[in-house]
Amino acid sequence: MRHRQVIAVLALAGLFVSLYLWLWKIGRMGVLQCGTGGCERVQTSDWAVLFGIPVAFYGVVGYAALLVTSIAGLRPRLLERRTPTLALFGMASVGVAFSAYLTWLELAVIHAWCRWCVGSALIITAIWAAALAGLRRRA
Amino acid sequence: MNRFYIMLGTLAVVGGAVLFLASREQPVPGAIEGPAPAVAADGFTGYTIGSDSAPVEVVEYSDFECPFCARFANLQMPAVRRQLIATGVVRWRFREFPLPNHPYARYAAHAAHCAGEQGRFWEMHDALFADHSWAQTGKNPARLFNAMAERTGVDLAAYKSCMESNRFASRIEASRKEGEARGVGGTPAFYVNGVPYRANPTSDAFKALADSLARR
Numbered sequence: 084m085r086h087r088q089v090i091a092v093l094a095l096a097g098l099f100v101s102l103y104l105w106l107w108k109i110g111r112m113g114v115l116q117c118g119t120g121g122c123e124r125v126q127t128s129d130w131a132v133l134f135g136i137p138v139a140f141y142g143v144v145g146y147a148a149l150l151v152t153s154i155a156g157l158r159p160r161l162l163e164r165r166t167p168t169l170a171l172f173g174m175a176s177v178g179v180a181f182s183a184y185l186t187w188l189e190l191a192v193i194h195a196w197c198r199w200c201v202g203s204a205l206i207i208t209a210i211w212a213a214a215l216a217g218l219r220r221r222a
Numbered sequence: 223m224n225r226f227y228i229m230l231g232t233l234a235v236v237g238g239a240v241l242f243l244a245s246r247e248q249p250v251p252g253a254i255e256g257p258a259p260a261v262a263a264d265g266f267t268g269y270t271i272g273s274d275s276a277p278v279e280v281v282e283y284s285d286f287e288c289p290f291c292a293r294f295a296n297l298q299m300p301a302v303r304r305q306l307i308a309t310g311v312v313r314w315r316f317r318e319f320p321l322p323n324h325p326y327a328r329y330a331a332h333a334a335h336c337a338g339e340q341g342r343f344w345e346m347h348d349a350l351f352a353d354h355s356w357a358q359t360g361k362n363p364a365r366l367f368n369a370m371a372e373r374t375g376v377d378l379a380a381y382k383s384c385m386e387s388n389r390f391a392s393r394i395e396a397s398r399k400e401g402e403a404r405g406v407g408g409t410p411a412f413y414v415n416g417v418p419y420r421a422n423p424t425s426d427a428f429k430a431l432a433d434s435l436a437r438r
Contacts, residue, residue, distance in 0.1 A: 088226050095230060099237040103244065107323055112245050124290050128408055157226075194422070195290075 086217035087156045090171055090210050094149035097206040100199050101142030108137040117198055124195035130188050138185065142203060145178050149210060168217040175211035182207050266393050269343045271303070272313035278415055278432045280312055283319035283401040285409040286330035286350050287357045294410050294423055295351035301425035312432050316347065318394045319401040319409050326356070326363055331394045333367045336384035337376050345374035 106112045108126055125131065131138050149171060156167030182204040189196055268281070284291040306312035320327035330350050337346030349370040356363035364385075371381045384390075404413065412419035414431055421427050 091226075091230060092233065095233055095237065099241060103241060106241070106245060112323065116244070124408070132407075154230075 084157065084162060086213045086220070087153045087167065087171070089213045090175075090217075091150055091153040091157070093206050093210045093213070094146045094153060097203055097210070098143065098146035098150060100203045100206065101139050101146055104197075104199055104203075105137055105139035105143050108139055121189075121195035122197040122199055125189055125193055125197035125200060128193050128195075130185075130193065141181070145174065145207075149174055149178075165218075168214060172211070172214035172218055175207060175214045178207040179211045264393070266396075268315045268317045268397065269338055269347075270313055270315045271344055272307040273310045274313065276307075276310055276313040277436045278306075278312045279315060280419075280428065280432075281315045281317055281413040283317045283397075283404075283406045283409060283411040283413075285319055285321050285324055285327045286334065287324035287327040288321065288409045289354065289357065291410045292351045292354040292357070295348070296354075298423060298425045298428075302428055305425065305429050306432050311436050312428070316343075317401060318397040319406055319411065320394065320398055321409060324357075325360070328391070328394055329363070330356075330367070332385060332388065332390050333371065333381075335390035335393060336381050337371050337374055339384055339390075340376040340380065342371075342374040342376050346371060346376075349374055 103112065104122075104126065108131065126139075133141065152167055152170050152174070155161060156164075156171070161167055185200060186204050189200065284295075302312070302314070307314055318328075318331040320331055334343055334346045334350060337343055350367075353366075353370070356366050367385075368378065368382065372378050401411065405418070410423060412423060414428075415435060419431070
């Protein structure tokens with residue numbers, strides 16, 4: 084149960100980070116709070132949009148799915164079931180792989196660091212680790 | 223369990239409030255009123271520096287509030303001017319591409335045009351990028367721009383009158399639309415003899431490319 088609670092909190096934090104970046108991308112935010120300016124470099128690069136949709140929006144959808152699944156997994160009916168943890172682990176694995184690719188782009192292609200993106204990468208990695216811990220506990 | 227939901231709810235409320243506060247837009251001076259023109263009404267195609275007969279033309283799409291544009295202007299542009307523009311190899315054309323999330327980008331571009339009206343565009347361009355602290359504070363830079371304009375040697379009264387008139391707003395929007403039509407996604411963006419330049423924008427890289435083009 085504990086790992087699903089941890090994932091819910093982390094997913095909510097990740098949801099706000101990706102929401103912030105997405106709202107900025109579509110022009111609904113003021114100045115992007117970043118410090119180094121790297122966030123704007125990353126967010127206005129060619130890689131900030133995938134299939135015509137801002138990359139941050141994929142984060143919004145992913146974190147929302149993790150949040151809903153983790154909270155659903157806390158319901159008494161599903162508490163002892165392994166399926167929610169498996170689903171969380173699967174989604175988090177996709178998220179970690181995608182984040183790793185985006186982080187590589189920042190490092191090797193765009194040559195700029197977006198702190199919010201790095202924060203999101205850390206959050207999804209922590210979610211993945213929590214899901215893995217949940218799977219092992221039940222193994 | 224209830225404590226967990228209270229904590230999650232609290233986090234949601236705090237996060238939502240922070241997002242709401244961050245989304246409160248600041249006024250954007252220099253914004254154009256009415257529909258945007260496809261080209262500037264006066265046919266203006268950007269300030270240039272360099273020889274008209276230079277074999278290579280570089281078009282730069284830039285945003286005065288963009289930190290990477292400032293870095294390019296401060297670190298690379300002096301060498302570009304010395305090695306390529308002063309030697310007659312390159313003509314440099316500056317086009318504005320104000321990004322929607324930079325509240326004072328259009329205002330700064332307008333300040334440069336108002337200085338340009340008095341023959342001081344490049345001096346104002348350099349001043350706006352050299353002291354770039356205004357772009358980090360989020361505060362209205364009108365007074366700072368007045369001081370910058372005065373230092374470039376413009377008639378301050380005429381400059382202020384120009385700024386109040388907002389008469390170059392359509393030029394700036396036309397420049398942005400031109401960049402958008404060419405596929406500019408971020409700033410600074412460069413086109414060398416009409417071809418998008420995608421490599422790392424350093425003076426050395428521009429020199430290597432311009433020299434090779436000039437030899438053809």
